[in-house]
Amino acid sequence: MLLCIDCGNTNTVFSIWDGTEFICTLRTSTEHQRTADQYFVWFSTLVTHHGIEPRITDVIISSTVPRVVFNLRVFSDRYFGTRPLVVGKPDCLLPTDPRVDAGTQVGSDRLVNAAGAFDRHGGDLIVVDFGTATTFDVVAEDGAYVGGVIAPGVNLSLEALHQAAAALPHVDITKPQAVIGTNTVACMQSGIFWGYVGLVRELTGRIKAEYDRPMRVIGTGGLAPLFDQADVLFDRVESDLTMHGLKVIHRYNKENS
Numbered sequence: 001m002l003l004c005i006d007c008g009n010t011n012t013v014f015s016i017w018d019g020t021e022f023i024c025t026l027r028t029s030t031e032h033q034r035t036a037d038q039y040f041v042w043f044s045t046l047v048t049h050h051g052i053e054p055r056i057t058d059v060i061i062s063s064t065v066p067r068v069v070f071n072l073r074v075f076s077d078r079y080f081g082t083r084p085l086v087v088g089k090p091d092c093l094l095p096t097d098p099r100v101d102a103g104t105q106v107g108s109d110r111l112v113n114a115a116g117a118f119d120r121h122g123g124d125l126i127v128v129d130f131g132t133a134t135t136f137d138v139v140a141e142d143g144a145y146v147g148g149v150i151a152p153g154v155n156l157s158l159e160a161l162h163q164a165a166a167a168l169p170h171v172d173i174t175k176p177q178a179v180i181g182t183n184t185v186a187c188m189q190s191g192i193f194w195g196y197v198g199l200v201r202e203l204t205g206r207i208k209a210e211y212d213r214p215m216r217v218i219g220t221g222g223l224a225p226l227f228d229q230a231d232v233l234f235d236r237v238e239s240d241l242t243m244h245g246l247k248v249i250h251r252y253n254k255e256n257s
């Protein structure tokens with residue numbers, strides 16, 4: 001079985017692929033202090049709770065937080081006896097190399113999204129991922145990541161409003177009934193929700209205008225389904241795109257190394 005680990009700046013997601021399907025997905029907050037042993041206590045407790053007896057033979061990791069990789073490597077070595085593949089490291093091959101400015105370290109989550117989306121849909125894509133940041137990844141005709149956009153994440157923007165303005169509470173993101181809010185919370189929800197609808201529409205429109213071929217837009221990340229209710233922003237929403245990309249990169253490395 002393959003354990004896929006997607007470590008973002010906010011959350012780390014573990015998902016077990018049994019060769020046919022993802023049988024268990026677990027989410028924890030990203031904390032660089034967490035040790036290999038702490039990961040294992042958490043992981044083994046929850047898989048047992050789900051009635052699963054995983055026999056992990058392979059591990060692949062994507063991390064946007066460099067400091068957590070060491071402990072995840074130890075976790076993999078110590079508890080599963082396997083050396084993990086780490087996306088972005090020289091010994092992890094990508095199906096297609098990114099074409100970006102020399103010296104640019106593209107976030108591994110974006111490379112993984114590009115690989116996963118290309119595997120499912122072919123090229124000429126924009127992947128919009130609503131994580132800590134809202135990222136737009138452009139996938140060329142041949143599957144290469146060729147650039148994109150990084151905007152502040154939805155939860156980050158809400159948190160920034162709350163932190164910076166004494167009278168603004170912490171609010172959860174939902175789709176407001178109206179655009180004109182008649183109370184503070186409704187005003188904030190409208191600003192974030194409809195503001196991000198506009199951000200996504202404007203940026204995908206401008207990317208399409210700059211790119212010389214027709215493109216499709218794939219939404220992913222926890223909040224993509226929410227924004228999908230608003231408007232025709234995406235051709236597809238796929239919540240498991242990053243996990244799918246990890247599986248694709250793992251398979252590519254097995255077949256080509």
Ligand SMILES: Nc1ncnc2c1ncn2[C@@H]1O[C@H](COP(=O)(O)OP(=O)(O)OP(=O)(O)O)[C@@H](O)[C@H]1O
Pocket residue numbers: 007008009010011012130131132133155220221222223
């Ligand atoms: N089905 C869902 N409905 C609503 N919110 C969700 C859902 N799934 C996840 N979320 C929330 O959406 C947010 C985005 O989740 P996602 O995993 O895409 O990114 P993240 O964990 O915030 O960021 P990163 O991957 O950069 O750490 C999270 O705060 C999560 O709690």
Ligand SMILES: CC(C)(CO)[C@@H](O)C(=O)NCCC(=O)O
Pocket residue numbers: 008009064105106107108109110131132133135150
């Ligand atoms: C933009 C984030 C934070 C999104 O998770 C991540 O992909 C990252 O740290 N990227 C590095 C810079 C880049 O992708 O160009």
Ligand SMILES: [K+]
Pocket residue numbers: 008109129130131132221242
């Ligand atoms: K993510």
